[in-house]
Every structure is written in structure tokens, then in C-alpha cells.
Amino acid sequence: MKRIIIALAALFAANVGIQAAGKYDNPDTLVVARDGTGQFRTVDEAIEVCRAFMDYHKVIFVKRGIYKEKLIIPQWLQNIEICGEDRDNTIITYDDHANIKTAERPGGIGTFRTYTLRIDGNDITLKNITIENNAAKLGQAVALHTQGDRLTFVNCRFLGNQDTVYTGMGGTRLYFDGCYIEGTTDFIFGPSTAWFERCTIHCKSDSYITAASTPRDEAFGYIFNECTVTAAANVSKLFLGRPWRDYGYTLFMHCELPAQIRPEGWHHWEKQREQTARYMEFENRGAGAATANRVAWSRQLTKKEAKNITPARVFSRSDAWSVAK
Numbered sequence: 001m002k003r004i005i006i007a008l009a010a011l012f013a014a015n016v017g018i019q020a021a022g023k024y025d026n027p028d029t030l031v032v033a034r035d036g037t038g039q040f041r042t043v044d045e046a047i048e049v050c051r052a053f054m055d056y057h058k059v060i061f062v063k064r065g066i067y068k069e070k071l072i073i074p075q076w077l078q079n080i081e082i083c084g085e086d087r088d089n090t091i092i093t094y095d096d097h098a099n100i101k102t103a104e105r106p107g108g109i110g111t112f113r114t115y116t117l118r119i120d121g122n123d124i125t126l127k128n129i130t131i132e133n134n135a136a137k138l139g140q141a142v143a144l145h146t147q148g149d150r151l152t153f154v155n156c157r158f159l160g161n162q163d164t165v166y167t168g169m170g171g172t173r174l175y176f177d178g179c180y181i182e183g184t185t186d187f188i189f190g191p192s193t194a195w196f197e198r199c200t201i202h203c204k205s206d207s208y209i210t211a212a213s214t215p216r217d218e219a220f221g222y223i224f225n226e227c228t229v230t231a232a233a234n235v236s237k238l239f240l241g242r243p244w245r246d247y248g249y250t251l252f253m254h255c256e257l258p259a260q261i262r263p264e265g266w267h268h269w270e271k272q273r274e275q276t277a278r279y280m281e282f283e284n285r286g287a288g289a290a291t292a293n294r295v296a297w298s299r300q301l302t303k304k305e306a307k308n309i310t311p312a313r314v315f316s317r318s319d320a321w322s323v324a325k
Contacts, residue, residue: 024049027056034065043082043092044069052076062129064089070096070116075148077121084129087155092116093132098139108139111163115145125152132159137184142166146174146192150321153179160187161204167192170215173315175323186211188222189244195311195323196224203231203238203260208267210241212248214278220314221249221278228256229288235260238288242267243277253282253306261288264295282306 024030030046031038038061040046046060059081069092073080084090094116099108116133135141140163149172157180158165164183167174167190174194181188182202188194189211201209201224209229214221222241231238238260241250265281268274279298281291283306291300301309311323 022049022051025051027058029059029061031061031063032067033063034067035063038063042069043067044071047071047073047077047080050077050080054079057081059083061085062090062092065091067092068094070094071118073117073119073121073124073148075120078123080121080123081125081127082129083125083127087128087130087157090128091130091132093130093134095133095135095141097133097135097141100139111140111142112145112166112168114140114163115142115166117143118145118147119151120147122148123150124148125154126156127154128156130157130159132157133161133164134159135161137161146172146190149173150319151175152323153177155179158182161185163187163189166190167194170213170218173317173321175311175315177323186242186244189213191215191218191221191245193218193220193314194222195314196222196227197311199224199227201227201229203229203235205232206235206237206260208239208242210250211244211269212241212250213243213245214247214249215245216247216276218247218249220309222251223309223314224250224252224255226254227252229258229261229286231258231260237262239267240265240281241279242269243273243279244269246273246276247278248273249278251280251282251301251309252284253280253301253309255284255286255289257284257286257288259287263290263293265291266295266298268295268297 096114133141133143143160145166153176162185164187170191172192176196179199184205185207191213212221274297282301
């Protein structure tokens, strides 16, 4: 009898374990569709069923549609890929801005609560999808806010005005491949190490493209390689960047720069940052690429220096993470 009881207890425990795992605890693709033809109608619902610290690759496939959602991919999720059916017609959007007042925050919610999508987890990939903050021009409004490490963005659009993309954690690594990023002021900003490959950077007003806050002990910050900078018809004065913190690092190399780029190229934000900011260029082209009148505290890389700046070197850590470059 004792053996029978033990066997039944073991069987019961096994059944409980299977039920606890959940039917989505596997590598199968989850499908999201606003029209009800998928397993979920919102992206958030699909994120919620993903198991913590997955050791397999999980795809959330999002069908064409407009998804008004304010999303967080939490720290305990990893190895997730959110893939849109059609980059320009699969849109996750929200409309918070920094000056929205609430009972808890009568002075405004602040920049860092305005995100449409915040990624706290590591090893997350976005493909073929648009992330938008469509708030009116009433304050900073972040579309993408990143906190995680080893994040990859392929053929995505990031739409907004001021502060569109916030790379919010020092020491983390981000790779943007073939993406479109638009904005007005400081619309790519933060302390992360980020490589932008073959991206289109579209400027919607006279202002600053980047505002890096790279920590002093980080060797690399923002690197734009083979990118194209474009400007709206009303734009006449652009700066490649200004340092949000003292040791901001930004490099444009092999990029197409429009005539709207100011001859001096860069702005110091605060005068003392001329002594510490790390602003560089190499072999850019286009009407805005002339270097004769660049600020004295920026510099042009030598060919030897530029040759050594590769994704493999920039992203080198003990974990051996690499991108397809």
C-alpha cells in the first residue's frame, strides 16, 4: 500500500509540474493579431505568457495592425524575438510625454516614464516593426527605452519627436541594423554602447541628433557606420551631437551627411565638456561632411584607428556575444 501511495503522489506531482509549465512553455511561435485571428489580441498578452529566463528562442509574431500599448519586457525575460508582419504597417504606439500631470506627479511624469516600449530583459530582438510615440510636441516623449544587454533591432522604425530612442543603461550593448529613426531634439540619447549599421537617421527640426552620456570607463558609445542622415524640408541647422554627460562618445564613419549639418559639426552643451567629450568622424560623404571648420575638440580618425573599430571589438566581453557583421 505504501508503494502505491508513493507512486500516486509522484504521478500527482508530475501532473502539477506539467500544468504549472503552461501550454506556452515551449519554443513555438506566438501569434498576435488585433482582428482576433491570432492567439492574442495584444502584444502584452503574449509577453505575459513567456516563461522567465527561457533557454530557448521564443518568437512573438505580430500581424499588421496598430497596437496602442505601453509595454515593458521585464528583466526576467530573455531570448524573445518580436517580429512584425510588415515593418511600416505593424505599429506599437502610445502617446505619453514628460509634461503629463498626474495626482502623484503634479509637475509631470518626466522623460523616463514616457516610453512606448521599455526593454529590461537581455537577449531581446525586434524585427520588421514600428515603435512609435505619437505624443504632441509638449515635452520629451520616448518611443524606445532600453535597459537590457545584447539587444538587436533589425529593419525597425522608431518614430517620435524629442528623445525618441533612450539607451538607458551604461555597459549594455545594442545593435541597430537597417533601421529608421526620426526625431527632433537629442532623439538618440543615453549611456549605452550602440552600433548603428546602415540606418536612416531623419531630423525633423533644427537641433541635435545625439546626446550621448557614455560613462568615463566605457571605451565606446554611439557608432554610426554606413548610415544616411536626412532632414525635413524646414530644417536648416543640425548638429551631429552634444554630450549629455562629460565623456559622451559619438562616432560617424562612412556616413552620408546632408548640407544642413553645421560646419562646426558638434556642440559642447556645457563649455567644460570640450575637455572630455569624445566626438569623432571618419570618411563621411555628402554636403555636410566637410571637416575644415569642425570644432577643435572633435577629431578625425586615422585609417588605422578606424580599421580597429568593428562590432566584434566594440561588443567584446567575456560572454563572446557577437552580431552578424
